[in-house]
Amino acid sequence: MTISEAELDRPRKPSLFGERQRFMLLLILPAAFGLAFFQILPILTGANASFRDWSLHDPKMTWVGLKHYFYVLSDDGFLKVVLPNTLVFMAVSVAVSLLLGLCLAAILNRKFAGRAVLQTILLLPLMVAPVVAAIMIRWMFNDQFGVVNAALEAVGLSGQPWLAQRWSAFAVILMADIWLWTPWFALLLLAGLQSLPREPFEAAAIDGASPWRVFRFLTLPMLRPVMVVCIAIRAIDAFRTFDIVWTISAGGPARSTELFSIYAYNEAFQAMNFARGSAAAMIGAAIIVVLAMVIFRVLNRWVEVSK
Amino acid sequence: MAEVVLKGVGKCYGPVVAVRDFNLAIADQEFVALVGPSGCGKSTTLRMVAGLEEITSGVVAIGGRVVNDLPPKDRDIAMVFQNYALYQHMSVRDNLAFGLRNRKVPESEIAAQILRAAKMLGIEPLLERHPRQLSGGQQQRVALGRCLVRNPKVFLFDEPLSNLDAQLRSQMRLELKELRKRVPTTSIYVTHDQVEAMTLGERIVVMKDGLVQQVGSPLDLYRRPANRFVAGFIGSPAMNFIDARVAAAGDDVMIATEGLSLRLTDKVAATLRKHAGNAVVMGVRPQHVMLDGAGGGNLLRFQATLSTSEQLGDQQLLDARLGGTLLRVSGIDAALKLADGTMLTLAMAPENMHFFDAVSGAALG
Numbered sequence: 001m002t003i004s005e006a007e008l009d010r011p012r013k014p015s016l017f018g019e020r021q022r023f024m025l026l027l028i029l030p031a032a033f034g035l036a037f038f039q040i041l042p043i044l045t046g047a048n049a050s051f052r053d054w055s056l057h058d059p060k061m062t063w064v065g066l067k068h069y070f071y072v073l074s075d076d077g078f079l080k081v082v083l084p085n086t087l088v089f090m091a092v093s094v095a096v097s098l099l100l101g102l103c104l105a106a107i108l109n110r111k112f113a114g115r116a117v118l119q120t121i122l123l124l125p126l127m128v129a130p131v132v133a134a135i136m137i138r139w140m141f142n143d144q145f146g147v148v149n150a151a152l153e154a155v156g157l158s159g160q161p162w163l164a165q166r167w168s169a170f171a172v173i174l175m176a177d178i179w180l181w182t183p184w185f186a187l188l189l190l191a192g193l194q195s196l197p198r199e200p201f202e203a204a205a206i207d208g209a210s211p212w213r214v215f216r217f218l219t220l221p222m223l224r225p226v227m228v229v230c231i232a233i234r235a236i237d238a239f240r241t242f243d244i245v246w247t248i249s250a251g252g253p254a255r256s257t258e259l260f261s262i263y264a265y266n267e268a269f270q271a272m273n274f275a276r277g278s279a280a281a282m283i284g285a286a287i288i289v290v291l292a293m294v295i296f297r298v299l300n301r302w303v304e305v306s307k
Numbered sequence: 308m309a310e311v312v313l314k315g316v317g318k319c320y321g322p323v324v325a326v327r328d329f330n331l332a333i334a335d336q337e338f339v340a341l342v343g344p345s346g347c348g349k350s351t352t353l354r355m356v357a358g359l360e361e362i363t364s365g366v367v368a369i370g371g372r373v374v375n376d377l378p379p380k381d382r383d384i385a386m387v388f389q390n391y392a393l394y395q396h397m398s399v400r401d402n403l404a405f406g407l408r409n410r411k412v413p414e415s416e417i418a419a420q421i422l423r424a425a426k427m428l429g430i431e432p433l434l435e436r437h438p439r440q441l442s443g444g445q446q447q448r449v450a451l452g453r454c455l456v457r458n459p460k461v462f463l464f465d466e467p468l469s470n471l472d473a474q475l476r477s478q479m480r481l482e483l484k485e486l487r488k489r490v491p492t493t494s495i496y497v498t499h500d501q502v503e504a505m506t507l508g509e510r511i512v513v514m515k516d517g518l519v520q521q522v523g524s525p526l527d528l529y530r531r532p533a534n535r536f537v538a539g540f541i542g543s544p545a546m547n548f549i550d551a552r553v554a555a556a557g558d559d560v561m562i563a564t565e566g567l568s569l570r571l572t573d574k575v576a577a578t579l580r581k582h583a584g585n586a587v588v589m590g591v592r593p594q595h596v597m598l599d600g601a602g603g604g605n606l607l608r609f610q611a612t613l614s615t616s617e618q619l620g621d622q623q624l625l626d627a628r629l630g631g632t633l634l635r636v637s638g639i640d641a642a643l644k645l646a647d648g649t650m651l652t653l654a655m656a657p658e659n660m661h662f663f664d665a666v667s668g669a670a671l672g
Contacts, residue, residue: 199392202359207406207453208380217405221396 050278057272068279077255078263078280085170086260090238093177094231100178101185102227106215108186109193126183134247137176138163141248166256169249173257176244185230192226193219228299235295239288260284309370309383309460309493310335311356316365318351318517325351327517329365333510336491340508342498343540348517349497350465356495357463358382370460380409382461385454389466391446393438399449400434403456417456424455427489444475448482455490464496468503480506501541505529513537535668538590538661544624546590547634550665555583562589562662565630569607575657578672586665593624593637595659599652606654613649627651 017025050068053060072078108119125133140147141162149159163169196219204214242261245251251258251266258266264284268277316329326348333339341349354360356367358379367374374382385406394402400421407417425431428448438446447467454462467483468476480503487494487507498504504511505525513520513528513536521533525541532538538546551564560576560583562569571579579587597606611627611634623639636653645651662671 197390197392199388199390200394202357202379203386203388203392203394203453204405205359206357206379206384206386207457208409209405210409213409217397218394 046278046281049275050282052275054275054278055273056269059274064275068276069283071276072267072280072283077258081256082258082260082263085258086239089170089174089177089241089259090235092174093181093238093241094234096174097178097181097185097234098227098231100182101187101189101230104182104186105189105193106219108190122186123183125180126187128180130180130243131247133180134176134244137172137179138248141172163249164253166253169253170257173245173248176248177238177241180244181234185234188230189223189226192223196222225303228303232292232295232299236288236292239291240284260287310337311461311493311495312366312368313352313356314366314368316352316355316367317363318348318355318360319363325517326355329519331512331519331522333493333495336493338487338494338496338507338509340496340498340504340511341514342501342504342508342511343514343520345499346516347514349499349512349514352514353386353463353465353495353497356382356461357384357386383459384461384463385457385459386463386465387447387450387454387467389469391438391443391450391470393446393449393453395438398435398437399430399441399452402438402449403434403452406453406457420456420458421452424452427455427486428452443471444479447471447479451483451486460493462492462494464494464498466498467496469499476503483507502543505541511541513540515540531670532590532661533670535588535590535663535670538663538670542592544593544635544637546592546661547596547632548663549589549591549629549632549634550586551589552586553579553582553584555580562587564589564632566611567609567629569609571607572605572657575660575662579662582662582671587671588663588665588668590661590663591634591655591659593635595655596634596636597654598625598636598639598643599654606656607660608652608654611651611653613645613647613651615647616645625651627653 051063051065053062053064104122108115108122139145141149143149143159143161143164146159146162148162152159160168162172200218200222201214204218209217240261241259242265245257245259245262246265249257251262255263255266260280261284264277264280266277267280268274271277311331311333313329313331316326317324318326329348329352331339341352343349351360355362356369358374358377362375369382369384394405397405403421403424404417407420412420421434422431425434428451430445430448430452433441433445433449438449441449447470450467468479471479484507496504496507505528508525510522511525511528512522515536521528521537523531528537528541532541532546535548539548549564549567551562551567554561554563560571560580562571562579609629611629614626614628614633616626616639617624618641620641622637622641623643623645625636625639625645627634627636634653639645663669664671
């Protein structure tokens with residue numbers, strides 16, 4: 001086949017709906033439908049509702065402007081309990097599971113007998129549904145029938161009403177979350193460790209670096225990109241945690257362990273004020289967008305430095 | 308400064324033998340090149356000296372001390388890796404300082420050592436940069452610097468120039484040679500490039516399939532290869548090999564193959580006489596085959612058909628058909644015009660001919 005020069009010179013017109021494009025559109029159609037109907041539409045509905053008088057038992061749907069936003073932002077429960085709870089939960093859960101995950105990954109990265117077995121056992125929490133784990137833990141810490149109190153009393157200590165006090169309940173929730181997510185960190189960090197080049201470590205062995213210096217000056221900096229991705233994903237994910245808290249304490253006692261998502265849920269479906277719940281959700285969304293941007297900015301610089 | 312001794316060193320990976328019975332005594336301040344095709348065990352041998360691979364059998368001693376069970380850091384060695392193995396997230400200065408800081412050397416001395424090494428390698432302006440901001444040649448200089456600052460007993464080089472492009476490689480080769488004059492530390496240099504081995508090594512160890520084929524000076528290996536493998540591996544373009552048969556008739560010893568029958572004289576005849584009737588492999592380097600040998604009474608002349616010629620500008624390479632084999636001839640005047648198919652009269656001196664056992668490949672003589 002010969003192509004004339006004029007043909008070659010002519011800029012190719014990108015046809016918007018060529019056969020290839022039609023096929024690609026067809027492929028993303030189901031996903032686009034799902035996204036539109038189950039994500040975008042509800043978000044828009046919620047956003048719309050947050051500006052209206054929209055209680056579930058009497059949905060007048062009249063426009064009230066920012067009234068619900070002012071309510072949420074001046075609610076002591078939101079400002080002094082929910083917001084600090086959420087941020088502390090996010091920071092502690094991510095930090096501790098990152099640290100534990102890193103230790104586990106470092107251990108699993110060494111060759112030793114029974115490593116495969118240990119690896120499987122350590123990864124078990126990943127296979128447990130969060131709600132199931134939460135129910136288990138709720139029972140473990142039950143003040144009358146719980147195994148924790150039974151164990152304490154067996155050694156002569158007095159049992160505690162774990163879930164009836166704010167900070168102990170919060171600690172139990174945190175523990176559950178950390179237990180659930182540490183293996184996830186361990187798995188990803190282990191993959192990261194195993195993909196590191198071998199030579200710098202050999203050079204360090206010849207250079208006489210102690211294991212701690214190797215970890216501190218080689219492993220950690222080289223692992224930073226993986227850690228950054230893990231932290232970013234988990235931090236955003238932790239912000240919207242619902243299932244564990246709902247199952248273990250349902251935000252109690254006296255709404256003292258409520259996280260932001262529980263707060264929004266309670267406002268919308270317990271207090272039956274759909275509008276107020278939506279407003280809380282919108283505020284949460286705004287917070288998490290800003291937070292995500294900050295996290296990415298900070299972590300990006302961190303990776304940049306480590307390069 | 309130390310001598311390195313390997314005695315009966317072997318390495319197995321399960322049933323796979325990587326290195327077999329490696330014996331070598333490297334003198335203090337000597338530069339030894341290990342050369343061979345990939346998978347011949349040269350790197351494994353080096354890594355056993357470094358302590359990065361466990362030694363399956365035998366003994367490695369550095370400076371009179373057996374180091375078999377010593378970790379790399381206690382062997383007082385420094386190593387340059389093929390891909391530089393720099394600490395990517397540290398500045399060049401910190402890369403150089405890392406090994407000294409590990410050993411708790413005072414910072415003032417570290418600074419002095421870094422300055423000394425950086426000056427020697429011309430990397431002073433790069434000290435505050437990061438490795439990723441450097442070219443391959445600069446990175447390899449930094450890797451060299453990391454070795455120099457430590458003043459180790461032995462330098463180990465694991466194909467240090469293989470990641471560089473051809474031009475940079477020959478330049479770095481020269482720099483290594485220059486550096487060597489100022490820092491005459493005992494060195495083991497692994498390479499698959501026979502040119503590097505020939506130019507850098509004071510002694511060369513040729514390896515193949517985990518076995519040492521020959522140890523000797525560059526000229527030794529070139530002139531007196533111990534077997535067909537060494538003969539073919541050392542020298543470029545590679546030696547020609549021709550399957551032939553030795554025949555003795557009275558006082559004459561003849562070497563014959565399809566399209567060729569040469570009467571051998573003197574020493575060569577004497578050495579080959581006892582192989583009369585046997586199949587041998589005759590080897591001759593392309594540089595040692597001459598066109599229409601002008602002078603020299605003792606030259607052996609024979610006819611061959613020109614198959615192809617390759618113009619290199621400064622010379623021509625010829626491929627001449629001799630019976631069933633192609634004979635490569637180099638160093639032909641570039642201006643000479645030769646049509647393919649021309650019948651050439653070629654000549655070679657008997658002392659430039661090599662003979663190998665057809666089965667074992669060992670040099671005859």
